[in-house]
Amino acid sequence: MLDIKRVLIPDIKEFIKEKELEELKDFLKHLKPQDIADLLSLEEFSHAEKALLFRLLDKHEAAIVFSELYFEDQQKLLKYLSSNETITLLEDMDPDDRALLFDELPPEVVKQLLLKLSPEEREHTLTLLNYPPDSVGRAMTPDVLNVQEDMTVDEVIQKIRAVSEEVETIYDIYVLDKDEKLIGKVDLKSLVLSKGDVKIKEIMEKNPVYVRAQDDREKAANLIKKYDLISIPVVDSENKLLGIITVDDVLDIMEQEATEDIYKMAAVEAPEIEEEYLRLSPLERVKKRIPWLLGLLVAEVASSSVLKGFDETLSAVVSLAFFIPMLTDTGGNVGSQAVTLIVRALATGEFNEKKIGKVIIHEILTSFVLGLPLAIVGFIIAQLVSNSIHVAIIVSLSLFLVIVLSDTIGLLLPLLFRIIKIDPAVSSSPLITTVVDITGLLTYFTLATLLLKNN
Amino acid sequence: MLDIKRVLIPDIKEFIKEKELEELKDFLKHLKPQDIADLLSLEEFSHAEKALLFRLLDKHEAAIVFSELYFEDQQKLLKYLSSNETITLLEDMDPDDRALLFDELPPEVVKQLLLKLSPEEREHTLTLLNYPPDSVGRAMTPDVLNVQEDMTVDEVIQKIRAVSEEVETIYDIYVLDKDEKLIGKVDLKSLVLSKGDVKIKEIMEKNPVYVRAQDDREKAANLIKKYDLISIPVVDSENKLLGIITVDDVLDIMEQEATEDIYKMAAVEAPEIEEEYLRLSPLERVKKRIPWLLGLLVAEVASSSVLKGFDETLSAVVSLAFFIPMLTDTGGNVGSQAVTLIVRALATGEFNEKKIGKVIIHEILTSFVLGLPLAIVGFIIAQLVSNSIHVAIIVSLSLFLVIVLSDTIGLLLPLLFRIIKIDPAVSSSPLITTVVDITGLLTYFTLATLLLKNN
Numbered sequence: 077m078l079d080i081k082r083v084l085i086p087d088i089k090e091f092i093k094e095k096e097l098e099e100l101k102d103f104l105k106h107l108k109p110q111d112i113a114d115l116l117s118l119e120e121f122s123h124a125e126k127a128l129l130f131r132l133l134d135k136h137e138a139a140i141v142f143s144e145l146y147f148e149d150q151q152k153l154l155k156y157l158s159s160n161e162t163i164t165l166l167e168d169m170d171p172d173d174r175a176l177l178f179d180e181l182p183p184e185v186v187k188q189l190l191l192k193l194s195p196e197e198r199e200h201t202l203t204l205l206n207y208p209p210d211s212v213g214r215a216m217t218p219d220v221l222n223v224q225e226d227m228t229v230d231e232v233i234q235k236i237r238a239v240s241e242e243v244e245t246i247y248d249i250y251v252l253d254k255d256e257k258l259i260g261k262v263d264l265k266s267l268v269l270s271k272g273d274v275k276i277k278e279i280m281e282k283n284p285v286y287v288r289a290q291d292d293r294e295k296a297a298n299l300i301k302k303y304d305l306i307s308i309p310v311v312d313s314e315n316k317l318l319g320i321i322t323v324d325d326v327l328d329i330m331e332q333e334a335t336e337d338i339y340k341m342a343a344v345e346a347p348e349i350e351e352e353y354l355r356l357s358p359l360e361r362v363k364k365r366i367p368w369l370l371g372l373l374v375a376e377v378a379s380s381s382v383l384k385g386f387d388e389t390l391s392a393v394v395s396l397a398f399f400i401p402m403l404t405d406t407g408g409n410v411g412s413q414a415v416t417l418i419v420r421a422l423a424t425g426e427f428n429e430k431k432i433g434k435v436i437i438h439e440i441l442t443s444f445v446l447g448l449p450l451a452i453v454g455f456i457i458a459q460l461v462s463n464s465i466h467v468a469i470i471v472s473l474s475l476f477l478v479i480v481l482s483d484t485i486g487l488l489l490p491l492l493f494r495i496i497k498i499d500p501a502v503s504s505s506p507l508i509t510t511v512v513d514i515t516g517l518l519t520y521f522t523l524a525t526l527l528l529k530n531n
Numbered sequence: 532m533l534d535i536k537r538v539l540i541p542d543i544k545e546f547i548k549e550k551e552l553e554e555l556k557d558f559l560k561h562l563k564p565q566d567i568a569d570l571l572s573l574e575e576f577s578h579a580e581k582a583l584l585f586r587l588l589d590k591h592e593a594a595i596v597f598s599e600l601y602f603e604d605q606q607k608l609l610k611y612l613s614s615n616e617t618i619t620l621l622e623d624m625d626p627d628d629r630a631l632l633f634d635e636l637p638p639e640v641v642k643q644l645l646l647k648l649s650p651e652e653r654e655h656t657l658t659l660l661n662y663p664p665d666s667v668g669r670a671m672t673p674d675v676l677n678v679q680e681d682m683t684v685d686e687v688i689q690k691i692r693a694v695s696e697e698v699e700t701i702y703d704i705y706v707l708d709k710d711e712k713l714i715g716k717v718d719l720k721s722l723v724l725s726k727g728d729v730k731i732k733e734i735m736e737k738n739p740v741y742v743r744a745q746d747d748r749e750k751a752a753n754l755i756k757k758y759d760l761i762s763i764p765v766v767d768s769e770n771k772l773l774g775i776i777t778v779d780d781v782l783d784i785m786e787q788e789a790t791e792d793i794y795k796m797a798a799v800e801a802p803e804i805e806e807e808y809l810r811l812s813p814l815e816r817v818k819k820r821i822p823w824l825l826g827l828l829v830a831e832v833a834s835s836s837v838l839k840g841f842d843e844t845l846s847a848v849v850s851l852a853f854f855i856p857m858l859t860d861t862g863g864n865v866g867s868q869a870v871t872l873i874v875r876a877l878a879t880g881e882f883n884e885k886k887i888g889k890v891i892i893h894e895i896l897t898s899f900v901l902g903l904p905l906a907i908v909g910f911i912i913a914q915l916v917s918n919s920i921h922v923a924i925i926v927s928l929s930l931f932l933v934i935v936l937s938d939t940i941g942l943l944l945p946l947l948f949r950i951i952k953i954d955p956a957v958s959s960s961p962l963i964t965t966v967v968d969i970t971g972l973l974t975y976f977t978l979a980t981l982l983l984k985n986n
Binding site: 110247323357366368372376397399404409410442 | 563565688691695701702720723724756758759779785786789790792797798807808809810813814816817821823824825827831834835839842845846850855856857859861863864865867868876881882886890893894900901904905908909915916917960965972
């Protein structure tokens with residue numbers, strides 16, 4: 077699709093050059109907001125041209141396009157807008173998108189902008205910003221379609237017609253009692269299929285699935301995914317309806333959460349919302365990556381010390397050193413696999429704490445079955461390279477032990493992290509590699525020292 | 532939510548024991564299909580009890596519950612159903628869910644079942660099964676709501692009422708011309724907001740976003756995500772409507788694709804659809820993990836040979852061996868980070884081929900900035916452990932070079948794979964670790980041999 081948009085560049089440039097702004101406006105009307113946002117992030121247009129294009133959009137569309145932009149493009153665009161234009165734009169944005177923007181802007185700018193917003197929108201925004209970053213509250217929109225249980229289907233359809241522009245979705249309608257407490261849910265499908273004089277309470281689904289504003293947004297995503305919902309209601313501790321999370325938000329949440337997990341598993345700091353690695357400067361990239369690298373490097377003092385401790389054995393049989401990378405890497409590979417499989421099982425909710433004993437036994441059995449053929453291949457390699465049956469036996473035995481140990485550590489580390497309330501995804505491949513190295517080297521050289529002494 | 536379900540177990544057991552099947556049936560009616568599916572996968576119930584529970588469901592609900600089950604639970608349940616019950620169930624399943632099931636069943640079973648299906652459903656199923664596993668065609672449902680452009684809003688609403696049970700969603704309605712070609716799309720929202728006598732062609736969106744049946748299902752997922760759609764139409768090369776992919780399918784697709792990428796990055800074979808690692812037996816687990824482990828182990832012949840080649844240097848200065856794990860691990864860590872960041876950028880569509888030059892330059896700059904502080908820390912560690920300034924200088928210089936090399940290899944490997952049409956996610960942490968080891972050891976010992984010779 078991107079290529080189609082690139083085809084439009086010369087046309088748009090021509091319109092601008094010839095000052096045919098009315099024609100350009102019509103032209104833009106044929107594009108979807110997401111495609112206009114793509115155009116506004118192209119380097120082919122100057123910032124002034126982008127501002128000009130943006131001003132041609134109607135108020136409502138402008139707000140959608142703006143929400144779709146990357147933060148850096150948003151910021152540049154804001155510089156070109158007058159104070160009035162900025163306020164109009166902010167008023168028209170969805171509260172959740174506005175909260176996302178305010179999150180990234182410097183606090184003094186946010187303060188000024190908040191003062192200029194209408195009291196209602198200001199309150200909406202402040203409420204959202206008060207919830208923690210990964211919570212349901214931060215991601216929800218308060219613009220919900222809600223009705224009373226005594227209304228008829230026809231009355232509800234009238235209400236939908238009246239407020240359709242102001243709410244995020246009309247496909248799910250929430251039913252509240254006199255105290256604004258959530259008591260039911262009706263979808264537009266049931267409305268359309270029902271007779272006009274039927275009361276809502278007769279067709280509503282009672283006790284719909286809900287989340288609380290303090291819940292992790294992943295919970296909302298998992299429930300929407302499980303029950304195939306279009307939206308899920310967000311309630312406070314008294315069951316009052318605060319807002320909804322919609323399925324299109326969930327698609328973004330799922331992508332962000334997967335990226336976060338994948339980054340953590342490679343020992344890179346999780347990206348901030350909407351942040352993309354390739355858009356970061358080299359210095360910003362280093363900031364995301366160096367904390368773990370440095371920590372793990374310092375941890376290697378341990379592996380160096382282990383090796384130094386076996387200085388004598390190593391001097392006596394230098395060929396033992398040839399197989400250090402083979403042993404540590406295989407341990408690291410097995411450990412990475414185990415960690416990844418368990419972390420993913422924890423993330424997708426596949427892991428069931430009641431079955432922890434079975435999980436551990438099955439995985440240790442797996443490591444035994446993995447270890448045997450690898451130890452045999454390791455024996456052959458070591459024999460060929462070192463030409464010493466003793467070294468080959470030591471390498472092969474160590475390989476087997478290292479595989480069993482690494483797999484077990486790779487299994488237990490994420491579970492331990494979960495128990496002590498650290499995100500299991502932190503038990504990354506690099507972390508497990510370092511842990512496994514030290515145990516692997518200790519095993520290898522202890523075995524070597526013992527076996528060689530007896531020969 | 533799972534705990535709530537566990538609370539129900541004693542009640543259900545009691546109903547079964549007392550043979551109060553009518554009461555049990557009523558009881559089940561209050562549960563959502565997804566929750567019933569959860570109950571049917573609990574170990575607390577015997578297979579006979581599960582079959583009994585399943586038979587109490589009404590025909591339509593049974594098909595939904597069955598689709599939500601894991602394959603192994605589906606298979607066990609099928610053994611308890613009569614041939615007639617099986618056919619009724621299959622006829623009632625959505626064509627995409629049925630294709631998923633047939634995919635997993637042994638071919639001879641599928642053949643028999645297909646013969647018993649109604650000709651219409653048989654054709655649907657065969658069509659779907661003919662598309663490749665990860666294609667849009669395999670994941671789509673042919674049950675689409677479609678109308679003609681000359682119909683009025685009232686006529687369309689009448690049609691919706693008539694066919695609502697047979698189609699996957701009534702929120703998106705597709706408009707076809709006389710030749711069944713897709714010409715537009717109307718959502719239920721526009722219908723509800725329009726007057727009854729308006730013609731569909733006046734309110735429809737022309738040229739809606741679409742995918743082709745042969746496209747990768749990730750394409751459908753990305754478009755639905757980008758344009759915030761409820762569904763996307765699937766057309767053939769002549770633009771005839773074949774089916775739709777809905778947003779709830781996309782949630783499943785996204786989770787599966789993320790798992791696939793994460794597995795590949797840890798050098799584990801991608802799971803099959805709906806397969807979960809923890810449900811595999813130890814032997815099945817080994818089958819997923821051993822191919823890569825074995826290949827990488829054999830590749831370590833190279834690192835052992837490199838070290839053997841520098842036998843003399845190593846014998847002369849045994850303390851060089853102390854820092855082998857530090858060097859290879861840091862290289863592996865930097866390489867894993869780079870690979871992960873690039874692979875994720877490729878998967879989320881963040882990577883733009885036109886900017887490849889800039890990407891490479893920025894990343895190499897990053898590796899220089901990463902390398903400096905790490906080399907300094909490496910110098911200090913090596914000096915402390917080996918007590919030799921020469922060794923410390925060699926370690927520190929090698930660290931810097933290894934970091935720059937590993938980052939560059941980690942960046943280029945996935946890009947190379949993409950060019951030669953291998954999934955970039957294959958350039959996993961374990962693979963990069965092995966590649967980086969060999970280059971790192973060569974660098975370290977070449978430097979050491981050169982510098983020590985001159986002293």
